[in-house]
Amino acid sequence: MNVEHNRRILLVDDMPAIHEDFRKILLMPAACGLDQMEAALFGSSAEQPAPSTLPGFMLDSAYQGQEAVAMVCASLEAKLPYAMAFVDMRMPPGWDGVETIERIWQKDPELQVVICTAYADHSWAEVLQRLAARDRLLVLKKPFDPIEVSQLASTLTAKWDTTRQAVSQLHRLEEAVLERTAEIIEANRLLQQEMAERKHLQSQLVQSEKLASIGQLAAGVAHEINNPIGFVLSNFGALERYVNSLFEMLAAYEAAEKGMGASDATAALEGLRDRLELQYLKEDMPVLMRESKEGIARVCRIVRDLKDFSHVDWPQEWVWADLHHGIDSTLNVAASEIRGRAQIDKAYGSLPEIECLPAQLNQVVLNLLTNALHAMESRCGKIIIRTGAADGWVWFEVEDEGTGIAPDIVNRIFDPFFTTKPIGQGTGLGLSLSYGIVQKHRGRIEVRSALGQGSIFRVVLPVRPSSVQTQAVSAGP
Ligand SMILES: Nc1ncnc2c1ncn2[C@@H]1O[C@H](COP(=O)(O)OP(=O)(O)OP(=O)(O)O)[C@@H](O)[C@H]1O
Ligand SMILES: [Mg+2]
Structure with missing residues (x-):
């Protein structure tokens, strides 16, 4: 079927003569104009033919309503539907025109229909009440003019075409809208996903930028402090030796003084000894020396932490190592700290060796362990160390029964120098240092x-760090 120009017409009339007339009117060669048509019908002279670009009409005949419905069904099955039908009002003995049209429209609601009738056939009100689809119905009153028939056929077949085109365009439009909507939904989903990833990456970036800048600062500070503290420490060692020598000398003097007997000189020495509180000096000096030494050692430790944090001095040698081994040796190192303060439970899974910087991972274990001990304050609670592995990753976790972390600070605990501990008890570097180490391992x-x-x-580490992108910190309730 040519969808753009459907010129198939069905004529339903019980009178064979009417079919003859319609045939003459509608099946004239396409090039013929109305005047030629009139001449063919009524024998008058013809004018010049008018050119036409449309194909000619195809006319099928039905003589009763039932036959018409059957032909409409067959045309639909063959996918060659009629564009329009002329239907006579009176067709004894079968259905009248109104019933025929009703039944035809049940099968083919798109069909354009012209009902052909004499004036007195029916009440129009009744007809129109029965045939609701008035936008597809025209009335042709008998006796009809060939021009009316021809024009009705031309106009209504063209109307069928445009209606069909409009419907298919509407379908195409609906499909396009559905397609577009699906695209927009998908684009929106991707956008949301990208925004979430960006947010995640941004927080990672902020964290690593913070660490990078604090790392540089730490490296600078560590370097600046390292030299003076180095010579203070070595001088202090010499000073300690000199003081011991002086004490030794003093003891010798005191012993010699006893053999000198009473004299002005011994009285003067006695007076000086009392004024200088020599006895107290002798007792207090070692205490001061010890405390100063501890202070210097603490500064050294902080400098070392700072250097560790900024990765200045650590060897960058990656080796395959057993994480359990590292955890156990760290527990040994911290044994004296742990004793009496916590009970350690181990729940080890089976772990493959991983490619890592073992000394640095030990540092992470130690930091987490120390934090867990501190979190338990004076209670002697339980610390559980678990390990496990899956799909190219290993993990270990340190669980404590301590104070827990308030939700409003949980996002800050990895910040360098963030601490809730009293001054002198925490530097706030433990977790940021651990973060840096884990990040370096792409965990x-x-x-x-x-x-x-x-x-x-929980620390999650890849078995082979070179095979993964950098991971992030995540905090949960
Ligand atoms: N297991 C934990 N339980 C409760 N709070 C914790 C725990 N681990 C860390 N925190 C909190 O995070 C803060 C930062 O920890 P981090 O280890 O970085 O520093 P610190 O322990 O305070 O000092 P440092 O480790 O340098 O001696 C701690 O002060 C504490 O408030
Ligand atoms: Mg700590």
């Missing part, structure tokens, strides 16, 4: 904590 640290109940710090 991540996860935190879960419930205030008043305890915390779990």
